[in-house]
Amino acid sequence: MAMIGGGPGAFIGPVHRIAAEMDREIELVAGVFSGDPARSRAGGMAYGLDPARAYGSLAEMLSAERVRADGAQFVAVVTPNHDHLPSARAALAAGFPVISDKPMTATLAEARELAAAVEAAGLPFALTYTYSGYPLVREARARIAAGALGAVRKVVVEYPQGWLAGPAEGKQAEWRVDPSRAGAGGCIGDIGVHAFQLAEFVTGLKVTELLADLGAVVPGRQLDDDCTVLLRFEDVGFGAARGVLLASQIEVGELNGLRIRVYGEQGGLVWKQEEPNTLTLHHLDGRSEVIRAGTGLLGPDAARRTRTPGGHPEGYLEAFANLYRDFAERLRGGSAPLLPGAAEGLRSMAFIDTAVRASAAGAGWTSLSV
């Protein structure tokens, strides 16, 4: 694996590295950790790389790695959003499969361009919608698909954070509130999109319409930091399910509280990212079951994605690693059908784009289409 982005001070670069290498199917061997060659080299040394393979530009890396016998076999894009398109396009053009951080790009137009590039290249392309890698998220999806809830009627998905309640300071915060680097969406593009992807992933249903109310609460902020989005899902024969998506970065005391509740005719289901090893299933007759990761109650897909027995907590890094495990499977020619790719990326960008535009216009219900 070669990486672009993720240099010193970055949060997500080391996360990609750990996740990619966790199952020993992938190894980070090269990277562009800064546009400044000396800083990139410093970044490479922090990862323990051969200094010669810490490049000063993507172009340089792609041409060098392409010709090495032991060259990188794919590129991980972990730069801020505005760079996703150029980096991914260049890597694909050079023949490298790409795994990229979400969201797909900074704008919907860019996402369409990238989707076309993926299509043209015919190469694997994946997006690290981390939360879809959690074993119990997969279990939730599998149970709903198998009819455990009956027809889905209602989805409540929330993603509360509080870290941007004060002024946005530090490397992580600054680019997220800057439209030139984050794109048109603030909170909606940073975390709202995770909630959207999780809702579609778990239910297996597509959102067809939304009503968005995005606010920039902290004085002086240009991008939204608090979002409410009402959702309607496609009608698969039992009426269109209703949904609510709440995402915020100004809820003091909330750390990374992504959670989803899905209700159907026959039951309900609850999962929370901060307690990821527990899934609660409610039945119409009043029974409630608690399903724990690592136990014999999990279906095959979830079971294959835990590394320890029940009671040994697995978390964010392991969920992330599950996406890399899927990606490795796809590189080997497998299908890894649950790994998010260009189609999910396009949907997510359409979600951000539609929500931002509809909210700004004070539009009511607005259809969501790719």
Add this chain to the structure above:
Amino acid sequence: MAMIGGGPGAFIGPVHRIAAEMDREIELVAGVFSGDPARSRAGGMAYGLDPARAYGSLAEMLSAERVRADGAQFVAVVTPNHDHLPSARAALAAGFPVISDKPMTATLAEARELAAAVEAAGLPFALTYTYSGYPLVREARARIAAGALGAVRKVVVEYPQGWLAGPAEGKQAEWRVDPSRAGAGGCIGDIGVHAFQLAEFVTGLKVTELLADLGAVVPGRQLDDDCTVLLRFEDVGFGAARGVLLASQIEVGELNGLRIRVYGEQGGLVWKQEEPNTLTLHHLDGRSEVIRAGTGLLGPDAARRTRTPGGHPEGYLEAFANLYRDFAERLRGGSAPLLPGAAEGLRSMAFIDTAVRASAAGAGWTSLSV
């Protein structure tokens, strides 16, 4: 206390009786438990009343009790919503103070009429918005009023239930889904209004605008059973706080999950009705505090409304009793300023009315005024 409603099979009648009598300041002595004299008498006997004081009609009760030396001193109205106005009006007209179950009436027009009657009578009038009786709800209100969160920015109030996910069967369910008895609102009038009242009560802020999306999810249902309402609160100088109100009666597995989260510039606060003896307070600097009922950490209003030391759970009946304690205080001439009355009732009815109309019309943001 004389009661109208609450006969055999009712849930809320016995609750009023227990709550009223818990602190031994009030005693149930008379009632109209059915329009049928024999059934009313049976109801009275179930409560252990003197059979002569289980009346067949309100008029009969009011004239009889008025002239007894030991006559009832106020009337509790616990009938379905459509009866609240006539019963309360008649009691007030006969000189009896009234405490009534919520919502105030079946329609906003009726509420205005009742508010005028209360005004004209000059008698105490209270509404049992139960959840505002919980000690830690009062503590939350007091802390916010004292500035613990700084300016309020965001409110999330939820009231999930699941008991109407299937067909509405039984005495409790049937009238709630019948517009002729429940009024124009289903879920919004039954529980959404509790969430609304709680949000205004805890924050001390009034809602000025709302955007409502009410749905009737269960096939064949005439009234809403699943509600999402976006809120804007009055701007008291720091920007208008944003709010979201979720109420549902089709979320399988949820029992009575009322909960509220309030976020301000300096902190956040979480309270949940099903774990009512705990209040969590988050500070901007990362600290989180857990405040438990019955401990020395509570302010005077909350402290006076617990009956046991910390760790001895108090619940719904005790919260309800706190409203009756306030009512008794008012009957004795005290102010009991936190007890909801006609003003709160009018606001609540305006909330239901506005939400129902705005949702039906597909209107966007709609101003809320009494």
Add this chain to the structure above:
Amino acid sequence: MAMIGGGPGAFIGPVHRIAAEMDREIELVAGVFSGDPARSRAGGMAYGLDPARAYGSLAEMLSAERVRADGAQFVAVVTPNHDHLPSARAALAAGFPVISDKPMTATLAEARELAAAVEAAGLPFALTYTYSGYPLVREARARIAAGALGAVRKVVVEYPQGWLAGPAEGKQAEWRVDPSRAGAGGCIGDIGVHAFQLAEFVTGLKVTELLADLGAVVPGRQLDDDCTVLLRFEDVGFGAARGVLLASQIEVGELNGLRIRVYGEQGGLVWKQEEPNTLTLHHLDGRSEVIRAGTGLLGPDAARRTRTPGGHPEGYLEAFANLYRDFAERLRGGSAPLLPGAAEGLRSMAFIDTAVRASAAGAGWTSLSV
């Protein structure tokens, strides 16, 4: 009901009064609230009693109430432990059924004397082991009796408190650390005995042997404030179940954390007093169920002891009221088989006595017999 004890400043007197009256089958009509007639009268007025019925001594009350047409029909003893025997004995001798706070008496010898007096009087006698009144404790007992866990193998019962971690100050604390009023046991007699009673109640098994390690942790304290007791239960054919009982009053931050876990061949079960409306049931095949009070999943005994639908928290006062409901049933001639009486009281006193003696002697396993 007539009460002895529970005067101004007492915690448990008002609790008995609320609990007794909650279901309107019982009414407090008389009492001895102090040995000083004036203070007793003040106590009676605080309860709203007829001043003539707030007596200055038990003897006076018994003779007066016995001859009134509307005289009290039973006596509630809520004095400190050393007074339980004389008060109960006198009341029984005067023909009054007795309900008494736990523990039965201050010493085992006294308990034997009182048990004999109960036997001789042939009158109802009950002890308010409050926690056995919780609906889900009764559900736990019923499920274990029905074989839900298979043969019981292990019991862990804990009762942590922290309020005596500092110096014992105030009316509640002082008598509890004074051997002349509390008896030979401190923590073991105040709360350890509740844990013991709960363990026998829930499992339906009797403790046959114990190994006790009681400590007086706070400097200068004469009675134990921290207890560990190992238990062996009677062997009903599958081996003697093992048990651990932990009780402490010096665990800072713990309020009233009584909890019990029972494990058998086929399952496990967990209940916690501070979250009393939830019972968790684990099955050997990995499934875990959460059973909530007020739902249709409860058996008849537990169901009859909730007053509100699921999700409306009931707590300590309601559990206490369930014991008075049982007592009322017994006064009417019913069996109320789960209400603790003299036999349970004797066992509890034998537990305290054996634990105190065995610990003081540094004895190992010691048999427990009444």
Add this chain to the structure above:
Amino acid sequence: MAMIGGGPGAFIGPVHRIAAEMDREIELVAGVFSGDPARSRAGGMAYGLDPARAYGSLAEMLSAERVRADGAQFVAVVTPNHDHLPSARAALAAGFPVISDKPMTATLAEARELAAAVEAAGLPFALTYTYSGYPLVREARARIAAGALGAVRKVVVEYPQGWLAGPAEGKQAEWRVDPSRAGAGGCIGDIGVHAFQLAEFVTGLKVTELLADLGAVVPGRQLDDDCTVLLRFEDVGFGAARGVLLASQIEVGELNGLRIRVYGEQGGLVWKQEEPNTLTLHHLDGRSEVIRAGTGLLGPDAARRTRTPGGHPEGYLEAFANLYRDFAERLRGGSAPLLPGAAEGLRSMAFIDTAVRASAAGAGWTSLSV
């Protein structure tokens, strides 16, 4: 790193591999995965090793790796307990530092022998007491050391599991119930020892005496599967703290519920392995604080041992990796003072040995000495 043990079907081998490699300071390059050369090779291939470096015996590996320029620099011992001594001794003798799974050896005598070998070799030696690697365990230790609780008075440490409630089947279970492979302790040596080490680690106090009651509950089991051990800690000037250690493998429904509560004069502290990212701190004045991993509230040692911001759950593998990070630091000449080594290993073995002997003899309080 070279590994002995951890072949196909093992749970702990892959855990060591992931943990060792997580921070990219260590790489697994060689191993003995079976005594059968072909099976060992298969094991090596499962890890993606050079087949030439999957050896058929430890002796073979040590001599081969010692002379390679890129040879392993230390040996990880992950075999069953009875093999810990011979493997570690041989590796040390060959000049390799050793990191070994716990417990140190199968018997105390062996532990003494190994401690002498470590001493003689003058090489780094560490034991993977995993739970001491959790950031919030280190925070707990640091806070207690800094006096947050005042003098420690009471420790309750529990380690409940349920997976051996039925017959012991499968590779993981079989050796644990076999005295010839597990040593004299069953549950006490498998998990009780973790609880013991955690108690000493967190409090910084040594256990001086114990009273053990070990039982073999499942019919036919030779080793203990349910343990209660009373503890006394050294008196550092404020009285000897009291302790209780509960460990069980027959508590159905418990997965891996290690948890510890420590109470002092001024406060209390609670940590639970299954919710490892939260530490609760209680103060004598009634305040309770919740401290979450990854936030600014953590001290330097804990802060350095998280890899993601607060709200991104880290778990068992990350805690394990923290021990390897410490070990790497020690290999580089650093002190890594919190990494358990031979001294802790000896204490742990003395604990197992004393508990097993004292319980079998029915001895009461027995002193614990190395």
